[in-house]
Amino acid sequence: MSPRTSKQFDKIRQEKKEIIMEVSLELFAENGFHATSVSQIAKKAGISKGLAYNYFESKQDILDELITHGFDSIFQNFDINKDEILTKAEFAHFIKMNFKLLRENLKHWKLFFSLMLQPQIADTFSKDYQEKGAPMFQMLFNFIGSQGSNDTEGDLMVISAMLEGAFLYAVVAPDIFPIEIMEEKIINACFKIIEG
Amino acid sequence: MSPRTSKQFDKIRQEKKEIIMEVSLELFAENGFHATSVSQIAKKAGISKGLAYNYFESKQDILDELITHGFDSIFQNFDINKDEILTKAEFAHFIKMNFKLLRENLKHWKLFFSLMLQPQIADTFSKDYQEKGAPMFQMLFNFIGSQGSNDTEGDLMVISAMLEGAFLYAVVAPDIFPIEIMEEKIINACFKIIEG
Amino acid sequence: MSPRTSKQFDKIRQEKKEIIMEVSLELFAENGFHATSVSQIAKKAGISKGLAYNYFESKQDILDELITHGFDSIFQNFDINKDEILTKAEFAHFIKMNFKLLRENLKHWKLFFSLMLQPQIADTFSKDYQEKGAPMFQMLFNFIGSQGSNDTEGDLMVISAMLEGAFLYAVVAPDIFPIEIMEEKIINACFKIIEG
Amino acid sequence: MSPRTSKQFDKIRQEKKEIIMEVSLELFAENGFHATSVSQIAKKAGISKGLAYNYFESKQDILDELITHGFDSIFQNFDINKDEILTKAEFAHFIKMNFKLLRENLKHWKLFFSLMLQPQIADTFSKDYQEKGAPMFQMLFNFIGSQGSNDTEGDLMVISAMLEGAFLYAVVAPDIFPIEIMEEKIINACFKIIEG
DNA sequence: GATGAATGAGTATTCATTCAT
DNA sequence: CATGAATGAATACTCATTCAT
Numbered sequence A, B, C, D: 001m002s003p004r005t006s007k008q009f010d011k012i013r014q015e016k017k018e019i020i021m022e023v024s025l026e027l028f029a030e031n032g033f034h035a036t037s038v039s040q041i042a043k044k045a046g047i048s049k050g051l052a053y054n055y056f057e058s059k060q061d062i063l064d065e066l067i068t069h070g071f072d073s074i075f076q077n078f079d080i081n082k083d084e085i086l087t088k089a090e091f092a093h094f095i096k097m098n099f100k101l102l103r104e105n106l107k108h109w110k111l112f113f114s115l116m117l118q119p120q121i122a123d124t125f126s127k128d129y130q131e132k133g134a135p136m137f138q139m140l141f142n143f144i145g146s147q148g149s150n151d152t153e154g155d156l157m158v159i160s161a162m163l164e165g166a167f168l169y170a171v172v173a174p175d176i177f178p179i180e181i182m183e184e185k186i187i188n189a190c191f192k193i194i195e196g
Numbered sequence E: 001g002a003t004g005a006a007t008g009a010g011t012a013t014t015c016a017t018t019c020a021t
Numbered sequence F: 001c002a003t004g005a006a007t008g009a010a011t012a013c014t015c016a017t018t019c020a021t
Helices: A006-031 A038-045 A049-055 A059-076 A088-104 A106-117 A125-146 A152-172 A179-195 B003-031 B038-045 B049-055 B059-076 B088-104 B106-117 B125-146 B152-172 B179-195 C003-031 C038-045 C049-055 C059-076 C088-104 C106-117 C125-146 C152-172 C179-195 D006-031 D038-045 D049-055 D059-076 D088-104 D106-117 D125-146 D152-172 D179-195
Strands: none
Touching (some): A006 A059, A038 A049, A059 A088, A059 A106, A088 A152, A152 B106, A179 B179, B003 B038, B059 B088, B088 B152, B088 B179, C003 C049, C003 C106, C038 C049, C059 C106, C088 C152, C106 D106, C152 D179, C179 D179, D006 D059, D059 D088, D106 D152
C-alpha cells in the first residue's frame, strides 16, 4: 500500500531509459535519425510511445543523450595527459586502446559517422567532437615529433586519415576489414610513416 | 513535327533532368535523403512538384539515377587495366587522379559516404560500390606486390584505409584537411608503407 | 482509530481538495479549461497526478466543483428576498455588495465569463447561472418599477448590460477600468437611467 | 492540356481559403480555439487535413487571419473622424451602425470575447483590439464632453461598459437580449446618462 | 510539357486516466 | 493516503504522390 520508494522509482526510470537509449542507438545507427520513428523505437523497446516521452523530451533529446553518453564511453576512458611524451610501446598500447574502444562502441561510432556527414541533425556535435578529440591529436603530434619525424604535421594528417579510415571500414565493412587484423597493421604503418 | 523539333525537346528534357539532379544531389548530400523533400527540390530547381514526377518516377528514382551518374563520373574516367603493373610514377599519377576526381565530385562523395552508412536507402549501392571499386583494389594489390612488400594484403588494407579516411576528411572537414596538401603526403606515406 | 483521528483525516482531505481547487481555478481562469493539463495542476499544487484523481473523478469534475463553489461564493452571500422593495440607499448598497463580491472572486468571474462563451465545457452552467441570477433580476425589476420608471423592462436590460460590461472590464482590463472608480459611477448612472 | 491559368488557381485558392476560414470561425467561436481540432475543421469544410495546411501554415495562422479579417469587417467600415464633434442624431446613428456591425459579425464578436479572456491564445490581439478601438473611445469622449457632461470620463466608462455588456449579451444570450430591442434602449440611456 | 490543388498515410508529441506498489 | 510509471487515443503537422486542367 505504501508507495514505491524514490529509490525504486529511480531504478525503474534508469532501466527504462537505458532500454530506450539502447534501442534508439541501434535504430539511429542502422537506419539514420530521420528514418527512425518514435513508434519504431517504442515498439522495439516494448513500451508505448507515450512512455518514451515520459523519459525524454523529444526524439532529438534521445539523440542528444546518446551523443553525450557516446562521448563518455569513448573518450572518458582515456583521460589523456596530452603533454606526456609516449614511448613506442606506449604509443602501440594507445592505438590498441583506441581499437578496443571502437570494438566496444561500434554503434556509437556508426552514429557518429552519420552525424559528421549531417551536422545539422545535432548542431553542436561537430564542435564537441573536435573538442573531445583535440587532446588525442595533440598527443599524437607530440609523439610523432619525439620520434624525429621531419614532417610532423604531414605525418599527423596521414596517420589521422588512416585511423579514421580504418574506423570507418570497421563500422561499414567489418567482414572485409576485421578490426583485429587491421589493428596490428595500422600500428606498424604508423611507425613506418614516422620513421620514414 | 520535324525530327529536329523532337531533338530539341529531348535537349530540353535532358537539361531539366540535369537541373533536378544537380539540385537533388546538393540537398541529399547536405541534408540527407530523408530530410530532403520533393517540395524543396522542386522549389530550388524552380519547377513545380508535378514536373519532377514527369521526369522521375519517385524521389527514390532521383537518388538511383544520381548514384548511377555518380559512379560514372567517378569511376568511368579510370577505365583501369587492373592487370597492368604500374611504375611508381604511374602509381603517384593514379593517386593524383583519384584526388582530382574527388575534388570534382565532392558532393557525390558526400552522398556516397552517407549511403555507405545507411545501405537500406539504396539497396544495391554497397554491392555496386564494391564492384566498381574492385579493379582499383586489384590494381593497388598488384602494385604493392610488385614493389616487394612482404605483407601485400596488410599494406593494401592500411593504404585503403588511409585513402578512405583522407576522402572522408576532405568531405567533412575540408578546412582542416585541405585536399591539395593531403594529396602529396598520402602518396609519400604509401611508398613508406610499402617499402617498409 | 478514535473519531478525532478520522476528523483530522477529513480536515487534511478538505485542505488538499481546497489547494487543488484553488490552483485549478487559477489555471482554468487564466489559460482556459482545455489549455490546462492535469499535470500542470498537480505540479502547481505540489502533489502527484494520481492524488488529484483520489480527490476528483476527472478534470471535468474539478471544474464542476469549482463552478458549484463559485456559485456559492458569489450568490449565497446575497440571500435575496426578491420580493422586498429596496430603498435607494438599499439599492446602492446592493450594487456595492455586488462589486465587493466581484473583487473577492475575480478569478471565479473570469472563469464564468469563459463558460458563458463556451457553454459545452460545462453543460449545465448556463442554466444554473440563469437560475442563480433570477432572483437578482427580479429584485432589480421590482426596484426599477418602484422608482417610477416608465420602461421597467427596458431599464432592466440596460442596467444589466451596464453591470455585466463593468464586470467584464474589471476582469479583463482592471488597469483601465478600476473597480473602485466604476462602482460609484455605475450606481449614479442607474439612478439617472431609471429616473430619466 | 494546358495548365490552369494562374487566375484560375487564384480563384480556387481564394474560395477554399474562405470556406476554411468560415468553418474555422464557426468552430472557434462556438467551441473555442483549443477545443477545435484541425480534423474537425477539415471535415466540416469537406476537405482533407493536408489541404488545410496547403492554405494555412498552422492552426494558429488560421486564427490570426481570422482576427485580421474580423478587425477589417468590424472596424474598417467606420473610418471615424475622431476629432469631429457629433450631433445627437449623428451619435444615435453611430451607435446604430455599431449594432448593425455587431449583428453582421456575431461570430467574430464571440471569438473576440474569448480572446479577451485568454489573451495568450493570440498574443497581439489585446493590443490590436485596443488600438482599433481607440478612435471610437476618443469620439465618444468628445461627444460626451460636447453635450455638457460634468463627468466626461466617468460617463465614458459607464457608457462603454453598457455597450460592451450589451454586445456580450447579444453574443451569449440573443434570445433573452434581442439586439434590435437593446439598440434603442441603449441610445436613450446614453442620453440620460450624459444629460444627467 | 507544366501546374499546383488535393489526398492520406505517416510523424512527433500531448494528455487524461489507470494502476501496481 | 500517495506516487509516478504506463497507456492509448487524440492532436498538429508533413510529405510523397496523383491528377484534372
